[in-house]
Amino acid sequence: MHLEQVVPARAARALVLASLAALTACDSPVTAPNTPSAASIANAAKGPNGTGGALPTQYVIPGSTVFPEGVAYDQRTQTVFVSSTTNGAIFRGDAGDETLTPFLPGGTDGRTTAIGLEADDDGHLWVAGGGTGFVFVYDAVSGALIARLSGGSSPTFINDMAVDRNGVGYITDSMSPVIYRVVPNGAGGYTLERWLPLAGTPIVYTAGFNLNGIVVSPNGRYLYVVQSNTGKLFRIEIATKEIAQLDTGGALFPNGDGLWLHDNSLYVLQNMQELISELRVQQNQAEATLVSQTTDPSFMFPTSLVIARGRMLVVNSQFDRRAPGTSPVLPFTVSVIPVP
Numbered sequence: 001m002h003l004e005q006v007v008p009a010r011a012a013r014a015l016v017l018a019s020l021a022a023l024t025a026c027d028s029p030v031t032a033p034n035t036p037s038a039a040s041i042a043n044a045a046k047g048p049n050g051t052g053g054a055l056p057t058q059y060v061i062p063g064s065t066v067f068p069e070g071v072a073y074d075q076r077t078q079t080v081f082v083s084s085t086t087n088g089a090i091f092r093g094d095a096g097d098e099t100l101t102p103f104l105p106g107g108t109d110g111r112t113t114a115i116g117l118e119a120d121d122d123g124h125l126w127v128a129g130g131g132t133g134f135v136f137v138y139d140a141v142s143g144a145l146i147a148r149l150s151g152g153s154s155p156t157f158i159n160d161m162a163v164d165r166n167g168v169g170y171i172t173d174s175m176s177p178v179i180y181r182v183v184p185n186g187a188g189g190y191t192l193e194r195w196l197p198l199a200g201t202p203i204v205y206t207a208g209f210n211l212n213g214i215v216v217s218p219n220g221r222y223l224y225v226v227q228s229n230t231g232k233l234f235r236i237e238i239a240t241k242e243i244a245q246l247d248t249g250g251a252l253f254p255n256g257d258g259l260w261l262h263d264n265s266l267y268v269l270q271n272m273q274e275l276i277s278e279l280r281v282q283q284n285q286a287e288a289t290l291v292s293q294t295t296d297p298s299f300m301f302p303t304s305l306v307i308a309r310g311r312m313l314v315v316n317s318q319f320d321r322r323a324p325g326t327s328p329v330l331p332f333t334v335s336v337i338p339v340p
Contacts, residue, residue, distance in 0.1 A: 055311050055336050056096070057335075060098055060331045062099070062102070064328070068316070068332055069085045069315060070082065070083040070127075071314075071315045072126075073119060074119040074125075079092055081117050082315060084113075086113070088127075089103075090114060095308055109136060109148055110129075111136055113132060115130040115159050118161050120163040120167055123139065123141060124139065128160055133150050133151055133153065133156040135161070137182075146190070149192040151178070153178060157174040159174045163216070164220050168183050168184070169182040174209040174211060175209075177210070178196065178198060179223075195241075202234065209229055210228065212226055213225065213258045213268075215261040215266070217283055221283070222235050222237055222238065223238060224246070230252070232245055232246075232252060233245070233248060244286035247288070248279065249290065253277060254273075257270065260307060260312075261281075262307055265279070266288060269314070271301055274302055275293055276302075278292045301316065301321075302335070303315050303319070311336050314337060316332065318332065
């Protein structure tokens with residue numbers, strides 16, 4: 001179930017962003033019981049794909065050092081994808097099946113870590129390469145590499161992306177003040193450009209992780225981004241590149257990570273707080289009203305979210321358990337909760 005309440009940040013998480021960048025090793029993990037959910041059993045009875053059935057209450061990711069970050073859902077194939085920050089592996093599974101399986105092995109194509117994921121309408125899976133500086137585009141069914149592109153920034157942390165209806169991707173860099181754009185080049189590949197330098201704009205980069213989650217509005221006119229270290233939200237008009245801080249009535253969202261936009265509801269996931277805030281946005285104005293704040297007992301330093309079959313999938317990264325002397329609770333999971 002989900003709880004309509006705010007939970008405080010845990011003191012032990014103060015160094016989590018540093019540990020993410022360093023990808024430090026952990027001690028022996030703690031194993032949690034893993035019994036199939038009732039929903040998973042029901043899906044098995046419906047057939048191999050669980051088509052149209054209820055989703056499981058969680059997705060299980062194999063491996064003791066995965067530390068997942070990104071999640072994507074391909075509505076065409078009913079497939080869930082999850083990324084590993086430790087070695088860049090990508091896992092996938094049918095939405096009706098509780099256990100995900102390896103899809104893209106870690107380390108291939110120079111993909112030594114993987115952060116944000118996006119499944120577009122053309123059957124492609126986009127992967128943000130974090131500190132490697134790469135953006136990868138794969139065939140979401142065969143796993144064939146379509147493009148590997150570099151932003152060319154230093155320092156860099158390619159974090160998240162949003163792909164519009166024309167197959168154009170917009171990508172955040174948490175360490176360098178620029179938004180990249182990746183455009184189909186007409187030859188079956190893609191071209192990356194430094195689309196929007198942020199120097200001199202309302203988005204001011206400071207120490208720590210800056211721009212993180214990014215989404216495109218349903219009408220294709222705007223981008224919404226969250227700045228993790230300041231908790232500010234911004235709206236960017238794509239045609240004019242005009243940037244405005246979103247007027248949220250004074251509310252800030254520090255440690256803002258994943259974003260999801262569903263109709264006029266903008267969901268902001270704060271990782272350390274283990275909190276999802278729903279804001280009602282006015283897309284023709286740079287305004288948003290805080291509607292609700294939700295957490296769940298299953299959350300363990302959640303980083304990314306997506307909506308699938310009327311449920312919300314939330315990645316439990318456990319980044320606060322990767323430092324020396326700490327251990328993750330196994331198995332790593334993706335929570336499946338009601339949409340707030």
